[in-house]
Amino acid sequence: MRPRLTDVAEAAGVSMKTVSNVVNGAEHVREETRQRVLAAIDKLGYRPNIAARNLAQGRSGVIALAVPQLDRPYFASLAARMLDEAESFGWIVQFHQTGGRREAELALLTERHPARLDGIVMSPLGLTAEDVQNRDPSLPLVLLGEKAGTEHHADHVGIDNREAGKVATEHLLELGRRHVMALAPGPRMDDERINGYRDALAAAGLQTDEDIVLATGGLRGQDAERTLGEWLDSGHPAPDAVFAATDWLAMGAIRALVLRGLRVPQDVAVVGFDDIPYDLATLPTLTTVAPDRVAIARLALQALRDQRPGSDPKRLQAPFSLVVRESTTGIG
Amino acid sequence: MRPRLTDVAEAAGVSMKTVSNVVNGAEHVREETRQRVLAAIDKLGYRPNIAARNLAQGRSGVIALAVPQLDRPYFASLAARMLDEAESFGWIVQFHQTGGRREAELALLTERHPARLDGIVMSPLGLTAEDVQNRDPSLPLVLLGEKAGTEHHADHVGIDNREAGKVATEHLLELGRRHVMALAPGPRMDDERINGYRDALAAAGLQTDEDIVLATGGLRGQDAERTLGEWLDSGHPAPDAVFAATDWLAMGAIRALVLRGLRVPQDVAVVGFDDIPYDLATLPTLTTVAPDRVAIARLALQALRDQRPGSDPKRLQAPFSLVVRESTTGIG
DNA sequence: CTCAGGACTTACAGCGCTGTAATGCAGCGC
DNA sequence: GCGCTGCATTACAGCGCTGTAAGTCCTGAG
Numbered sequence: 001m002r003p004r005l006t007d008v009a010e011a012a013g014v015s016m017k018t019v020s021n022v023v024n025g026a027e028h029v030r031e032e033t034r035q036r037v038l039a040a041i042d043k044l045g046y047r048p049n050i051a052a053r054n055l056a057q058g059r060s061g062v063i064a065l066a067v068p069q070l071d072r073p074y075f076a077s078l079a080a081r082m083l084d085e086a087e088s089f090g091w092i093v094q095f096h097q098t099g100g101r102r103e104a105e106l107a108l109l110t111e112r113h114p115a116r117l118d119g120i121v122m123s124p125l126g127l128t129a130e131d132v133q134n135r136d137p138s139l140p141l142v143l144l145g146e147k148a149g150t151e152h153h154a155d156h157v158g159i160d161n162r163e164a165g166k167v168a169t170e171h172l173l174e175l176g177r178r179h180v181m182a183l184a185p186g187p188r189m190d191d192e193r194i195n196g197y198r199d200a201l202a203a204a205g206l207q208t209d210e211d212i213v214l215a216t217g218g219l220r221g222q223d224a225e226r227t228l229g230e231w232l233d234s235g236h237p238a239p240d241a242v243f244a245a246t247d248w249l250a251m252g253a254i255r256a257l258v259l260r261g262l263r264v265p266q267d268v269a270v271v272g273f274d275d276i277p278y279d280l281a282t283l284p285t286l287t288t289v290a291p292d293r294v295a296i297a298r299l300a301l302q303a304l305r306d307q308r309p310g311s312d313p314k315r316l317q318a319p320f321s322l323v324v325r326e327s328t329t330g331i332g
Numbered sequence: 333m334r335p336r337l338t339d340v341a342e343a344a345g346v347s348m349k350t351v352s353n354v355v356n357g358a359e360h361v362r363e364e365t366r367q368r369v370l371a372a373i374d375k376l377g378y379r380p381n382i383a384a385r386n387l388a389q390g391r392s393g394v395i396a397l398a399v400p401q402l403d404r405p406y407f408a409s410l411a412a413r414m415l416d417e418a419e420s421f422g423w424i425v426q427f428h429q430t431g432g433r434r435e436a437e438l439a440l441l442t443e444r445h446p447a448r449l450d451g452i453v454m455s456p457l458g459l460t461a462e463d464v465q466n467r468d469p470s471l472p473l474v475l476l477g478e479k480a481g482t483e484h485h486a487d488h489v490g491i492d493n494r495e496a497g498k499v500a501t502e503h504l505l506e507l508g509r510r511h512v513m514a515l516a517p518g519p520r521m522d523d524e525r526i527n528g529y530r531d532a533l534a535a536a537g538l539q540t541d542e543d544i545v546l547a548t549g550g551l552r553g554q555d556a557e558r559t560l561g562e563w564l565d566s567g568h569p570a571p572d573a574v575f576a577a578t579d580w581l582a583m584g585a586i587r588a589l590v591l592r593g594l595r596v597p598q599d600v601a602v603v604g605f606d607d608i609p610y611d612l613a614t615l616p617t618l619t620t621v622a623p624d625r626v627a628i629a630r631l632a633l634q635a636l637r638d639q640r641p642g643s644d645p646k647r648l649q650a651p652f653s654l655v656v657r658e659s660t661t662g663i664g
Numbered sequence: 665c666t667c668a669g670g671a672c673t674t675a676c677a678g679c680g681c682t683g684t685a686a687t688g689c690a691g692c693g694c
Numbered sequence: 695g696c697g698c699t700g701c702a703t704t705a706c707a708g709c710g711c712t713g714t715a716a717g718t719c720c721t722g723a724g
Contacts, residue, residue: 281553
């Protein structure tokens, strides 16, 4: 049988509660007592029973992490880091896949969960600002990512997309490219990443040509491949660089370019965004904006832990970096 | 306050235990009583408290899923399906990343977990057969994947790698290729996937040339790129097809080929293995063996649930299919 | 030397649920 | 009409922990 608190208490010659205090790092335990208790814990191999602790505390020790799809590399790598960090917060992470559908996201916020959750970290796609506003305020919520509007009504962790878009575009300009296309899912072309792109052009004294800010109409590589392909096929001159709002779009763009005989990066340099892990196995490997996922995870969990019902939403920013690879500087 | 079992009992005019029986679908409850209880549950919006149930039952409702890295697309997509299936089994899935390190994998099996686990599903890399054999038999364990040896001492779910390797190679042979190279992490060249490759060659009346069964020495794309690159650079004639034991190796191989002016698939057709999700954004998209991940997840969880200490290890096989894409049949 | 007050420790109830044993109550055979 | 059987239901202890209130012991000021 697994040792319990009482067993340790008996072995150490103290009360159950004192052992509990030691385990939970409470103050007001004499050093000598603590040592005796720790020795007993060690000797018996005691580990606390989480179910009992949660029952007594009225919490579950479980938080939910909701992403559109776990098998999308961006979310997988984010989830991986979230997992690492949650461990040090003492949380078990329950994963959910929403498919980006509003009803699935909403269900998580409103539904009574079989296991009461201590909080939710969600990367929303379908959720509206009202949905977030009308949620149960007793269930801590932290939002990730870039779904405009929602972030005003709950704690939010992200990176400075505008600045990142600017840095990515500046990299292209520094390589001497002057005819830089932007590719985003759109049609909402007010995306912050694209605004950063505009900032960079403006700062370089160039005028933004809104005709080469293309909306792909979707997030998949194929969407970018089709959009850019049609654009090229209709006789437009090829750009000498492409800034894509996500890595998938960048990869799709590279397909469209290469299939038409253009060389990347010699003819067209391409920058992506997200740094999804593909193990440097694509050709060419992708220059991209890499969000600091460890920081995102840590900030999100801290915010979740420290959230109090009724307090004002916090907006937190994690750092990012530009990772330069073959798609802008070439091979070798 | 959240309604409890007693609240429902009071509302329905029965005992707490009867409500419990209804909730848990027990027999011996009169239909009329059941209806009354269900109405009360519905009216109060009752949901069971998992922490309390687990405490009373001595289980935790949590299983662990351990994979080397969650941000590797293969494991991410497997984890995604595992999550879907676990829901219908009433399990919360606790994810773990082992990095493929034996000590991390072993720790999961031997360590006392803060939350007692109801079972572990693990994709082992470092674990030895002895480690598996000497584990705590009271903790149900199901192994996934292809770490030879371990599967004899615990329930195991996989696909028929040999048959799959054969099917993949046959596809290359059917395209008229005759000089088919095999690429595997090695140096253990008894890999079942490669044996399937040998089977296919033998069935076609071709002799296996063990000189073109190359060991990459690692799982990453770079490993395959370097291995194949060096082989080509040292003057060997290029094969007209490559069967790679994983998609990453296939992608690395494609890099090595294309960077040397060979066209895929015109000069060299390439088949991978695993069907990791890259959204059809690579160029060319990869022909590959796609394991049925839903089946794998379901079989694994069923096995976990039905496992009894001391019973003989079961070996379960999930189906697979060959997905034909550009890397063998070309573009368009 | 006394006593207030802080440091440390303990006893005990109770978190919400389930398992077990016990009880109630028909219907049945004799 | 009695005991028996088996279904339906109940009472209650207890899962292992933590919060609270109530101690006990010691120190230093008066």
